[in-house]
Amino acid sequence: MEWVESGGGPLIAVPETVLPFWAGADGDETVSDYDRACEVDGRVGLLPVGDSAALVLGDEPASTSYLPEHRAFVRWGAADSEDELLAGVDKALATAVWEAEVHWTVPGPVVLFDAAWPGNDCVRTDHLKVALDPGRYAVRAAQVQPGAETWLGLVQLRRL
Template identity: 85%
Template sequence: MVRYAEPGAVEWVESGGGPLIAVPETVLTFWAGADGDETASDYDRACEVDGCVGLLPVGDAAALVLGDEPASTSYLPDHDTFVRWCAADSEDELLAVVPTALAAAVWEDEVSWTVPGPVVLFDAAWPGDDAVNTDHLKVSLTPGRYAVRAADVRPGPETWLGLVQLRRLPD
């Protein structure tokens, strides 16, 4: 995990250039990443996701692909939102505009994501078995269905961030 500020500040996950993926912890071993003998690897499937978010089957669950930008990403539980650092002079500047960005966002269409519990965010190229040994972030989610929506927001001339917000749906 990358830390841009004092200890205890937000932790960021980075990719080697491809998409990040949030895989339910219970099915991590089923994610092969760029490895595998198949014609199209799991990583290839993640790269084919068009837009900011998409879902891919993994085991008996689904993983959330954060596509479009290979930006440093963190999860802010107070906002139930993955924040993607596309451009900002500092972490403080970026985090300070999150509430304004959430209020001003023009959201893409929602997808419905069912999770069995916590998920692990990491570079989609890595196999799930190796995810905890690489740059990753564990996100504690309550089991159930979530509406997932995404937006790119430019709250300032040199500040740009991606938002992927989760909203718990009734069972």
Template identity: 75%
Template sequence: MVRYADPGAVEWVESGGGPLIAIPEVVLPFWAGADGDELSSDYDRACEVDGHVGLLPVGDTRALVLGDEPASTAYLPEHGTFVRWCAADSEAALLDRIPQALEAAEWEPEMHWDVPGAVVLFDAAWPGNASERTDHLRVALEPGRYTVRVAYVEPGPEVWVGLVQVRRAGD
């Protein structure tokens, strides 16, 4: 994980250029990443997600793909939101604008994600079993149905942020 400040307010996950993916821990062994002998790898499937987010089958559940661009991403549990760093001079400048960004967000249509428990966010190119050897972040979600919504916001001068909010359905 990357830290942009000392000691760093949050932990950030980066990719080598492709999408990040949040996979339920229970199905990590089923994600092969860019490995495999097939014509289309799991990584290829993740790269085919059209738009900012998408859901892909993995084992008997689905994973959340954070597509569009390989932005550094953190999870802010107090907001139930993955924050994608598009532009800001510093981590502090970006994080200071998150409340304004959430308030100003014009959300894209929601999708539903059934989650069996905690998920791990990492570069989709890595196999699930190797996710601990790269940038990764464990996000403790309770089992259940979640609503996922996305927005890209410019909450201040030279601050652009992607928001992927994950909320319990019915909250």
């Protein structure tokens, strides 16, 4: 599996079509796009980017991957191995106490990367392309402990 990590700030999923509009920590403005992403309160939030929106994975800068079979971003909280973490996903999905969902409209595939990077430069660092069909999604998040020493975050997408 491919995992994306950040340098300490939030990860962000930006639609490919608007990557050039994400300036990251760069820019001449008093508040950068990165600053806006850091201000997101909670596990998920949306920020306008170009004529679309990006999904901010807030809370803590955990290593994150995407499981297409569950339409979910999985965030590594604690586990002795990747196998142990992934073995807890089904139980975590079944027992999660979900936070309020947000609705996200995407024009197609998105790219997950560290919010500090400009969109045009994200391919030079950890990133993950996520194939999403164009449309509207309900996005919900939870922090779950599926095992005694296994913690993970979930950000699940449901097509509306």
